[in-house]
Amino acid sequence: MEVLKIATAGSVDDGKSTLIGRILYDTKSLTTDKLEAIEKTSKQKGYDYLDFSLATDGLVAEREQGITIDVAHIYFSTAKKSYIIADTPGHVEYTRNMVTGASTSQASVILIDARKGVIEQTNRHFFINNLLRIKDVVVAINKMDLVDYSEDIYNKIKADFESLMSKRDYQDQKITFIPVSALKGDNVVNRSDKMPWFTGQSLLEHLEALDKKDIFNVGTPRFPVQYVIRPKTEDFHDFRGYAGKVYGGELSVGDDIVVLPSQTKSKIKDIYFYNEKYQTASRRSSVTITLENDINVSRGDMIVKDGDLPTIDKQFTANICWMDATQLTTSGKYIVQHGVNKVLAKVDKIHYKINPDYSGIETDVTGLNVNDIAQVTFKLNKPIFYDQFKNHRTNGSFILIDTQTNNTVGAGFIQ
Numbered sequence: 001m002e003v004l005k006i007a008t009a010g011s012v013d014d015g016k017s018t019l020i021g022r023i024l025y026d027t028k029s030l031t032t033d034k035l036e037a038i039e040k041t042s043k044q045k046g047y048d049y050l051d052f053s054l055a056t057d058g059l060v061a062e063r064e065q066g067i068t069i070d071v072a073h074i075y076f077s078t079a080k081k082s083y084i085i086a087d088t089p090g091h092v093e094y095t096r097n098m099v100t101g102a103s104t105s106q107a108s109v110i111l112i113d114a115r116k117g118v119i120e121q122t123n124r125h126f127f128i129n130n131l132l133r134i135k136d137v138v139v140a141i142n143k144m145d146l147v148d149y150s151e152d153i154y155n156k157i158k159a160d161f162e163s164l165m166s167k168r169d170y171q172d173q174k175i176t177f178i179p180v181s182a183l184k185g186d187n188v189v190n191r192s193d194k195m196p197w198f199t200g201q202s203l204l205e206h207l208e209a210l211d212k213k214d215i216f217n218v219g220t221p222r223f224p225v226q227y228v229i230r231p232k233t234e235d236f237h238d239f240r241g242y243a244g245k246v247y248g249g250e251l252s253v254g255d256d257i258v259v260l261p262s263q264t265k266s267k268i269k270d271i272y273f274y275n276e277k278y279q280t281a282s283r284r285s286s287v288t289i290t291l292e293n294d295i296n297v298s299r300g301d302m303i304v305k306d307g308d309l310p311t312i313d314k315q316f317t318a319n320i321c322w323m324d325a326t327q328l329t330t331s332g333k334y335i336v337q338h339g340v341n342k343v344l345a346k347v348d349k350i351h352y353k354i355n356p357d358y359s360g361i362e363t364d365v366t367g368l369n370v371n372d373i374a375q376v377t378f379k380l381n382k383p384i385f386y387d388q389f390k391n392h393r394t395n396g397s398f399i400l401i402d403t404q405t406n407n408t409v410g411a412g413f414i415q
Contacts, residue, residue, distance in 0.1 A: 002080075002081050002082070002212070003081070003082045003083070003084065004081050004082070004083050004084070004106060004107060004207060004210065005083075005084045005086070005104055005105045005106050005107070006083060006084070006085045006086065006105055006106070006107045006108065006109060006207065007085075007086045007088055007098075007101050007102035007105035007107075007108045007109070007129075007134070008020065008085060008086065008087050008088060008108070008109045008110075008111065009088055009098060009102070009108065009109070009110045009111070009125035009128070009129070010110060010111030010112070010113075010121075010125065010142075011111075011113070011116075011119060011121040011122065011125075013113070014111040014112065014113045014142060014143075015053075015111055015113070015142045015143060015182045015183070016087055016088075016111055017052070017053035017055070017087060018051075018052045018053045018182040018183055019052075019109070019111065019140065019142065019180070019182035019188065019203075020052075020055065020074055020085055020087055021038075021051075021052025021053055021054065021055035021182075022052050022182045022183070022185055022188050022189070023076070023085075023188060023189060023203075023204060024052075024055050024074070024076055025050070025052060025055070026185060026188060026189035026190065026204075027076060027078060027189060027204070029076035029077070030055060034055060037054070038050055038051060038052065038054045038055060041054055042054075052182070052183075055074075072086075072087040073085070073086055073087075074087060078204070078208065080208050081207070081208060083207070086101035086102065086104075086105060087101075088100075088101035088102065095124065095128075095321070095356065095371040095373075096321055096322075096323040096370065096371050096411075098124075098125070098128050099128055099131075099132070099321040099411055100323075100411065102128055102129065102132050102134065103132055103397065103411060105132075105134060106134070106135070106136070107134065107135075107136040107137070107138070107207065107210060108129050108134045108136070108137045108138070109137075109138045109140050109203070110122065110125050110126060110129070110137060110138070110139050110140070111140050111142050112139060112140070112141050112142065112157055112161070113142060113143050114141050114142060114143045114144050114146065114147045114150075114153055114154070114157065114179075115143060115146055115147060117153075117156065117157045117160060118157060118160040118161055118164060120357050122161070122164070123164060123356070123357040123358050124356045124357050126161075126164055126165075126168070127356040127357070127358060128356065129173070130168045130169065130170045130173070131319060131356075131373070131413065132393075132413070133170055133172075133389065133390055133393060134173070135172055135173055135174060136173070136174050136176070136210060137173055137174070137175050137176070138176045138177075138178060138203060138206060138207075139158075139161055139175060139176070139177045139178070140178050140179075140180050140203060141154055141157050141158070141177065141178070141179045141180065142180050142181065142182055143181060143182075143183070144179045144180060144181045144186060144194075144195065145181040145183065145184050145186065145194075149179075149181075149186075149192075149194045149195050151195070151197040151198075154177075154179045154198070158177050161175075161177070164358070167358045170390070176200070176206055177200075178198075178200060178201070178202070178203050178206065179195055179198055180202075180203060187202045187203060188202060188203050188204065189202060189203070189204045190202055191205070220248050220249050220304070220305065220308050220387075220391075220392065221246055221247070221248055221249035221250055221251050221283075221304065221305060221308075222246075222247045222248050222249075222302060222304055222310065222387070222392065222394065222395045223242075223244050223245075223246055223247070223251060223289065223302060223303040223304070224244050224245070224247075224300070224301075224302050224339040224340050224341075225242045225243070225244050225297055225298065225299055225300065225301045225302065225303065225340075226243050226244040226245070226299060226340060227242075227243040227244070227299060228240070228241070228242060228243075228297065228298065228299060229241040229242070229243055229288055239290070240290065240291075240294065241272065241288040241289065241290050242288065242289050242290070242291075242297055242303065243286075243287070243288045244286070244287075244289075244303075245284065245285070245286045245287075246281045246282065246283060246284065246285050246286075246287065247283070247284065247392070247394040247395060248283065248392050248394060248395065249283060250280050250281060250282050250283060251268060251271070251280070251281045251289070251303075251305070252268065252271075252279060252280040252281070253268050253269070253270060253271055253279050253280075254267060254268060255267065255268045255305055255306075256305065256306035256307075257291070257303050257304065257305060257306060258303075258304055258305070258306050258309060259295065259297050259301055259302070259303055260301060260302045260303075260304065260309070260310075260312065260385045261301070261312065261383060261385065262295075262296065262301070264293075264295045264296070265306060266291040266292050266293040266295055267291065267292040267293075268289055268290075268291060268292075269290045269291055269292045270289070270290045271287050271288070271289055272287060272288040272289075272290070273285070273286075273287050273288075289303065299340060300339075300340050300341045302339075302385050304385075309385075310385045310386055310387045310392075310395060311385070311386055311387065311388075312383050312384075312385045313383055313384070313386075314379065314380045314381070314382065314383045314384075315348070315377065315378065315379050315380065316377070316378060316380075316384075316386060316414050316415075317351070317375060317376070317377045317378075317414070317415050318375070318376060318378070318389075318398070318412040318413055318414045318415055319354065319373060319374070319375050319376075319389075319412065319413045319415060320368075320373070320374060320375075320376050320400065320410045320411065320412040320413070321371070321372075321373050321410060321411050321412075322368040322369065322370060322371070322372045322373075322374070322409065322410050323370060323371075323408065323409055323410055323411065324370060324402065324407065324409035324410070325370055326402075326409070327367040327368060327369060328347065328350075328367060328368040328376075328400075328409070328410065329347065329366065329367045329368075330347050330348075330349065330350055330366060330367075331346060331347060332346070332347045333345070333346050333347075333403055334346075334347070334400045334401060334402065334403060334409065334410075335400070335401040335402075335403055336378065336380065336384070336398050336399075336400060336401075336412075337398060337399050337400075337401055338384050338386060338398040339394075339395070339398075341384055342401070343380045343381060343382055343384055344380070344381040344403075345378040345379065345380045345381070345400075346378065346379050347376060347377075347378060348376075348377040348378060348379045349376070349377045350365045350366065350367075350368065350374055350375075350376050351363075351374070351375040351376065351377065352365060352374060352375055353365045353368065353372055353373070353374040354373045354374060354375065356373055375415065376412075386398075386414050387414070388414055388415060389413040389414050389415070396413060396414045397411070397412065397413050397414070398411075398412045398414070399411050399412070400412060
């Protein structure tokens with residue numbers, strides 16, 4: 001079954017957790033004990049409704065404050081798809097959490113409180129979706145029940161957001177506007193009869209209808225080798241297979257390939273999944289590949305199609321989100337983990353800091369603090385093979401690791 005990863009974003013009290021809880025409730029994805037706990041806690045708080053945010057806010061501090069602090073991943077399925085929803089926090093100080101939650105998502109839902117409209121934090125959420133090249137974005141205008149399901153208010157917010165869209169640099173996004181009430185369930189799973197002026201799909205109907213071609217960037221196949229399989233048994237004495245995951249495209253038996261970094265050429269002989277053979281390995285499938293020639297391939301090498309090589313270089317420029325309390329500084333040394341490869345890197349130059357509210361850039365920056373986003377050039381101690389993030393989300397992204405603490409301190413997207 002197809003799996004769709006979705007990131008949610010919204011300011012404080014816009015109703016992200018309530019929206020997800022409503023989806024779980026209306027799709028009958030809540031367990032009996034979870035539903036009973038929600039009913040009990042809602043009564044204890046004196047509510048005359050079910051507090052669906054309790055279905056997702058797992059930390060004690062989240063339940064006490066009624067806010068989302070950490071990224072929560074929620075899993076549920078319908079007859080058509082399986083879903084993983086990253087419920088990301090809306091506070092400015094949790095920008096790094098939003099980036100983390102959205103970095104692996106194929107679609108996104110941005111919530112806007114119908115009473116407040118487009119606010120500064122909405123700019124940040126849209127900026128992050130633009131930065132991470134998320135192709136399908138739903139703008140869910142929530143709490144329509146609190147504005148008497150007004151079409152005029154919906155149209156005003158839609159127009160304001162469309163003005164914001166003119167500032168983006170990623171034009172392949174599809175933006176869909178849906179008026180909802182997460183608390184009442186209007187247009188979340190089922191279409192509402194309280195907004196006859198809206199003739200579009202409900203939120204879940206839209207997600208159910210998404211096609212892979214609408215949410216995946218069309219890329220080229222990249223196969224980072226995770227493990228070399230040598231069984232050393234009598235039946236498989238000469239077997240040499242390369243296990244990994246296909247990113248960005250498809251690989252087929254008979255394809256002419258190049259192994260990086262050696263740039264040795266060969267052809268794909270067989271493609272295995274456990275004990276079954278396949279003619280083609282599709283995007284995101286984990287398989288084992290054998291080659292026609294007995295050549296040297298190791299963990300960390302990459303198999304690509306001949307004539308379709310990535311960039312091979314000891315330097316690159318990337319937009320990074322800094323996630324650590326200790327500053328990133330010019331000449332600072334870090335480990336770049338790009339796929340399965342770890343390479344020592346030095347900060348060569350901080351070009352500028354990007355204000356994620358679309359208010360511009362800041363130059364003459366000498367360091368980055370937690371949650372800062374900036375364009376930075378790195379120099380490496382050995383080459384890596386990468387693509388631009390806009391062309392290949394997996395092979396164009398990396399994380400930064402502190403050489404002293406071994407903590408993950410940043411996430412980067414190669415330009």
